[in-house]
Amino acid sequence: MTEERPATNPETPPNETPPKDPAASTDQEGLGGDQGRAALRQIVNGNAAISFLAIVVALVLGGFLIALADERVQEAAGYFFARPFDLLGAAWTSVSDAYVAMFRGAVFDWRAASFADSIRPITESFVYAIPLILAGLGISVGFRAGLFNIGAQGQIIVGAILASYIGFAWDLPIGLHLILAILGALVGGALYGAIPGVLKATSGANEVIVTIMLNWIAVYGIAWTLKQAVFNPGRSGQRSPAVLDSALYPRLIPDWLVPGNSFRLHWGLVVAILATLFVWWLLERSTIGFQLRAVGANPHAARTAGMSVGRITVITMVIAGGLAGLAATAQVLGTERSLTAGVAASYGFDAITVALLGRSRPLGTFLAGLLFGALKAGGSLMQRITATEIDIILVVQSVIVLLIAAPPLVRSIFRLPDPDAPSRAPVTKKEAAA
Structure with missing residues (x-):
């Protein structure tokens, strides 16, 4: 009974690795020079969902900062263990008042004295x-x-x-x-x-x-x-x-x-x-x-x-x-x-x-x-009504940039699949049994 041996390439001597593909080597050498361009393409070619979720995360983080800077929230935090819902209520009031004021200053102010004053915010946003x-x-x-x-x-x-x-x-x-x-x-x-x-x-x-x-x-x-x-x-x-x-x-x-x-x-x-x-x-x-x-x-x-x-x-x-x-x-x-x-x-x-x-x-x-x-x-009216620092707007913008430049971070936060990841082959019954 003869012993079976693994098939080998007759042109490749035993115990010797086959030569590398020159084209692959050239691609690897050029990869370092094109990394910046590749990163730019990755940022540009992302989908709209990532942009939307980046805005959501930035607004949530901005809400946390607004709540932390509010004096009523800080006061309620001092007796959190006695009445925890006071802290949650103060934080919600602080954030909602700030974002409502921002909406009134950016889109439509339903509390204005006239219709012209009500639509002025949307015109300023366009300006x-x-x-x-x-x-x-x-x-x-x-x-x-x-x-x-x-x-x-x-x-x-x-x-x-x-x-x-x-x-x-x-x-x-x-x-x-x-x-x-x-x-x-x-x-x-x-x-x-x-x-x-x-x-x-x-x-x-x-x-x-x-x-x-x-x-x-x-x-x-x-x-x-x-x-x-x-x-x-x-x-x-x-x-x-x-x-x-x-x-x-x-x-x-x-x-x-x-x-x-x-x-x-x-x-x-x-x-x-x-x-x-x-x-x-x-x-x-x-x-x-x-x-x-x-x-x-x-x-x-x-x-x-x-x-x-x-x-x-x-x-x-x-x-x-x-x-x-x-x-x-x-x-x-x-x-x-x-x-x-x-x-x-x-x-x-x-x-x-x-x-x-x-x-x-x-x-x-x-x-x-x-x-x-x-x-x-909207930031101007938000600051005037709620005394919220307008620098929060800069924080929101900065977070948006950070998340837009790092789509994998957004996907990890919301547990989204990576569309560029190779699809996994289905598991056969034999592999499952093993």
Whole structure:
């Protein structure tokens, strides 16, 4: 009776491991250089449920902080073991009052004296959302191309400088003046965005570092600009001359509709909607958008297919910068109506959160911008009525970013299955018996 031996490859000597696949080795070597791009794709390609659950977790955590900071809750905690329901009741009252006040300040105030005052909160949410949507769209375009555009803050500032100059220094007819001011902001942001794009395409410079440095150049640049005679003749260097009425966004709610109209909502919202439609068309229906997404998915494969990765990089940063420049018009031509050192506020950095929450999709970014605009508008009334610190809003935003960047953490909290995990083979009867 012969002994059976395991089959071996005749080309492989005994006691010797087969050679490694060169292609696999090459992939492993290139993995380290593409880890950042792979992480970005993982964040961008998450589903809407993760975003929604991240918001829920952030609001719950914000509720805990609101309760902890409330004096009534702290007092009830002192005799918790004697009357534990007093603590629970005080915590519920504190959190519910704060979030109800936030809703009244962001969506609809049913306690207002008039209908106009009741709907004013939703209009203020739109006002705050306009620059977030436009800048968020620019960052989303960069994300889809695999680029971390951290320079929206500087691009907003440069766009604001050009838009304000055209707005107060040029005397043009109504309509034409506004269009040229909008184009000035778009061109200013696009040119400033082109700088990191060209540097990355020609020298491989890291766009994160370059855009952060350009942000600081813009911050000090606007401080210098406001001290020049053209922008501040005979003044202290804090504010430019007012933009002429012919270059301002018209109010979206006309004066004849609401007596004593004090609504700040303007036609910048229409610009944000049109920009959202344009980005959708660009990414989903245009040749440039297909190449942009291909470079973001795999630049090596895109280069092999004949696409110019450097050219797409420059185009992407120009488009992203132009959209960020448009965000400046919401301030200069809409609400502030002049150039100030704080014209960009923190919109450029908040827009990163908006793009992440929106999963770098145009509709998602638009809705995320509305959410953050509502949080900002509602936070003011919440602080005024309940004495809750408005910094809670920043905590909520930060937690959303943390959870959006770590989808496995959200799945573990809610015990959700990982869609990317390999499916387990069914257990046979023989395996079950063993």
